[in-house]
Amino acid sequence: MTALPLDGIRVADFSWFGAGPIAGQTLCTFGAEVIRIESEAKLDSLRVAHPFAMNPDGTFKSGYNVSGYFNNFNAGKLSMQLNLNTEKGQQLAYRLIEKSDIFLTNFTPRALEKWNLRYDDLLRANPSIIAAYAPMQGLEGPHRDFLGFGAVLTPVTGISEMSGFPNQPPFGVGTNYPDYVINPGHTVIAILAALRYRNRTGKGQLIELAQVESVVNTLGTAVAGYLANGDNATRNGNRSPIAAPHGAFRCADDPESSGSTDRWIAIACQTDAHWQAMCHAIGDPVAATDARYAAFEARKANEDSLDALVAAWVAGRRAEDVMALLQSRGVPAGVVQNAQDILDRDPHMRARGYYEYLDHQETGRAAYDGPVARLSATPAHHRAPAPLLGEHTMDVCERIIGLTADEIADLLAEGVLL
């Protein structure tokens, strides 16, 4: 077995929903042992959220272990069921934290205080702990206890205001976008930096990632531009200040694209050369010399008629054909792909084997997002599918915390372990 960068690192993962668990999963994939603390009494709702695996008769499977939403964020972890609302449950949590390198959570400070999981308390139990807190608003401040999930985070951080067409309300981007890469990714970056610091100094530390801050940090020029120039910008559809044409254009419908038959090609002509190449590829050399479009400034000035010209060119063509044609001339172009495309029809994704298919005892074989970063000397893969709820309670209690069978039996009877 290949050595992995985080071999020997143990993570006590007290997180839930998206941003926290995905961060834990990345650490797990790259070698850490990640113990996800869960409780049926305060269930991670993703365990009971769609999409569920299906039975052969077309009905949905049920229970806590069949959600593709949950499973995709928790591959390879150990799941321990622990009731943190009991004093003994909190004591056990600390026995785990004492033996961990990293503590991870995205609960609100309010919940963590109820469970006595403040940083100061962690530090007393484990002076070298790296404690990553990633609540929506941070650990302090007037909005500290504001509630937030991705559905609220997307508008609050400005993504909704800045995305989409100006004639539509700012309804967001169809997903809880910041939960999946930005926030978990930033969390992992901070943890890895803290690990390096600990390797050099022996010191742990507190990481505070306020999700709002983490997202606004990535918000392009919207906030920086307001602060510098006072420009209160808003959404501008698919257009770009440095490319024209720049947008998605409708191609021929594809009846095999299930439930999503409208097909679109995204095109970005960032240079005049891209535009010239596109005109020739599409078979309209006259447009290449048309003064309304030859230079970038002219294309921006005539963008409505430019877009109409491109739309007419691609209408009726297969999106894949337009992509291949434009790419053969070096023009940035890509099909607006759906999940069916990406999983089953995109030859590139298949060749790279990004998705990892794992056998799970309740869902059966299912696809998981693989690790994105491919490290040539220490390549990582999921080592196991997502755990069943509480699947590893015994293992963690015996092997890591060091409880005897009798102690475990008592704690189960008392409802501390579930």
Add this chain to the structure above:
Amino acid sequence: MAVPALEGIRVIEFTDELGSYCGRLLADLGAEVIKVEPPGGGLERHTPPYFHGDRTPDNAIGFWVHNTSKKSVVLDLEDAAGRTLARQLALTADIVIEDCPVGWLAARGLGYEELRAEKPSLVYTSVTGFGQAGPHAGYAYSDIVGQAMGGVMTLAGDPADPPNIIYGNQANVSASVDAAQGTLLALLHAEKTGAGQHVDVSAQESLSMSQETAMQTWDLQKRNRVRSGGRGMIPVPLPGAGTYPTADGYAVLFVIAPAGADFPTLVDWLRDKGMAEDLDDEPYASICADLNMAMLTRVVGDPASAGPFLGHLSHIHDVLVRFMRTLTAREAYEEGQRRRLLVGIVSKPRDLAENAQLRARDWFTHFDVGAERVEFPGPPYRLSESPVTIGRPPRLGEHTGELLASLRRREVAS
């Protein structure tokens, strides 16, 4: 004096839009990040908006956002002398980050294999649209192409419109965030074992996780999620789950979430303002009591189950619309959250600049541009022992002289 986490690490980057933010994250964490720029600067230096509208490479605000705390050296890689200097510089680094087309740097003697032959401990991170290998590895890329091919665009927008991009070059940002993770993992490994490696990040793959449940929905149920305007994965319009106009903008309600106060608490708020209309009467009172995560899960699994009361849902929605229009967006956010309801303001840039929480937490930072002090968005995280510091982005070629002189000194010394 506190020591930053990446103190003593030198990074040489050959990046523009795709990989710049990766380098910035490392620079703010304390690495010495040297950006090798082409004469005149890359795309980010030529992208509006500009500070005070002054269209010069040093004033591009988008460049600032992805290039804080770095140094800048201008080298012409189309020229043999420039390539030699770039190679010497790269060999002084612990980490190289690049986002050039696949093979472009290798053709100039600056690829991973060329450099590692002389420096086996080197971490070399390549951030590209489609990764280093595979049938589309050579495809031309820009952010919108990444968002299209990565599966997020098909989920965003109204069905009557073309699919939408997510603002902020999020394909580039996602790839950079994944690249920074991969780079730091490889750095930890290199510092433990002395062995460097090549880190390959594809923007298309970076966005995959942001499909939310679309990938799993196809895998498990053979259904494609489609764009649905404001409804996300909810197949029917549910009151209290969506974007509502306010007196001066918009706010979002997500009262059906598994946390926070429930729908009847929202009705309490309307009643307090004398705007509950007939929501306390049947059948509305019972439906309001039932609007929760369980109902949401039911209608996601079986949209037809909402059929019998769709008309009532639409009436409840209309009452909410009338109520929300009486509030400002900031009032809706503050008062709704005070009542423990999941309410969010649709922040405009000014709302974020004036956000009470960000201000109270002293999140914004600043640096000097010429004689002017510019306020600037703060860091994504705070580390209690090893500080994250946002330094001024470099002027084009600001450090060329200094860095070439130090290369000469090195050469003389050896």
